[in-house]
Amino acid sequence: MKFKITKPLVGAFILLLFSSNLFAKSKISVDIINIESNEGQLIVYLHNTPEFFPMEKERAYKVIKSKIKNNKAYIELTNIPDGEYAIAVHHDENGNDEVDTNFLGIPNEDFGASNNAKGFMGPPSFKDASFKVLKDLKLTIDMD
Numbered sequence: 001m002k003f004k005i006t007k008p009l010v011g012a013f014i015l016l017l018f019s020s021n022l023f024a025k026s027k028i029s030v031d032i033i034n035i036e037s038n039e040g041q042l043i044v045y046l047h048n049t050p051e052f053f054p055m056e057k058e059r060a061y062k063v064i065k066s067k068i069k070n071n072k073a074y075i076e077l078t079n080i081p082d083g084e085y086a087i088a089v090h091h092d093e094n095g096n097d098e099v100d101t102n103f104l105g106i107p108n109e110d111f112g113a114s115n116n117a118k119g120f121m122g123p124p125s126f127k128d129a130s131f132k133v134l135k136d137l138k139l140t141i142d143m144d
Contacts, residue, residue, distance in 0.1 A: 027136045028077040032089055034144035035071045036110055040093040042066045042073050047086050050126035054088030054113065061085070086129035087114040089141055112143040 032042060045060035052059035062080075066073040068091075089112040090099055100108045114131055117124035131137070 025079040025081060026133050028080055028085075028087075028133065029136070029138045030075050030077070030087065031138075031140045032066075032073040032075070032112065032143060033071070033140060034142050035068050035073065035091055036143065037093065038068045038071060040068070040091065040095045042068060042075075043090045043092050043097070044075050044077075045088045045090070046077050046080070047088065047126065048083055050086075050130075053086050053126040053129070054111070054123050057090075060088075080133050082132075082134050084130050084132055085114075086117075086126045086131070087139070087141065088123075088129070089113065089143065091143065110143055112141045114139055114141060116142050 028046070030044065032044075035042070042065065043057070044064045044066065045054060045057050046062040046064075047053040047059075048061040049059075057063065062077055064075050064077065066075050091110040091112075092098070093109050094100065102108055111123070113124045113129040115129050117128035119125070131139070
């Protein structure tokens with residue numbers, strides 16, 4: 001029995017060879033340090049668009065909640081396609097899944113961001129907090 005190699009078969013073979021790179025997904029490992037207390041939880045928001053960073057948590061690409069132990073936390077964001085991202089971290093001290101604010105609308109709970117970006121008279125910008133994902137990454141966010 002002869003096996004005939006056709007153009008569609010060659011095309012399918014080439015596509016199979018390169019498909020692992022076309023759909024490559026990465027993991028972002030994040031150490032969050034210097035958390036003020038072990039109370040409540042951390043909520044980590046991964047954003048892939050500057051328009052919604054960091055305030056619109058409902059529009060984050062991924063959201064992960066984490067427990068706090070010894071004033072630290074560790075999270076992994078998996079299956080992340082190549083691209084530009086920024087992370088915002090909220091220390092939800094009372095565990096109500098909300099950002100508690102004072103009467104002026106200023107948050108009463110701590111925040112952090114990737115690149116340890118800080119805002120001036122407001123939250124940090126996506127540009128200051130952003131990073132590129134092209135392979136697995138390890139990040140540290142200092143909540144201090």
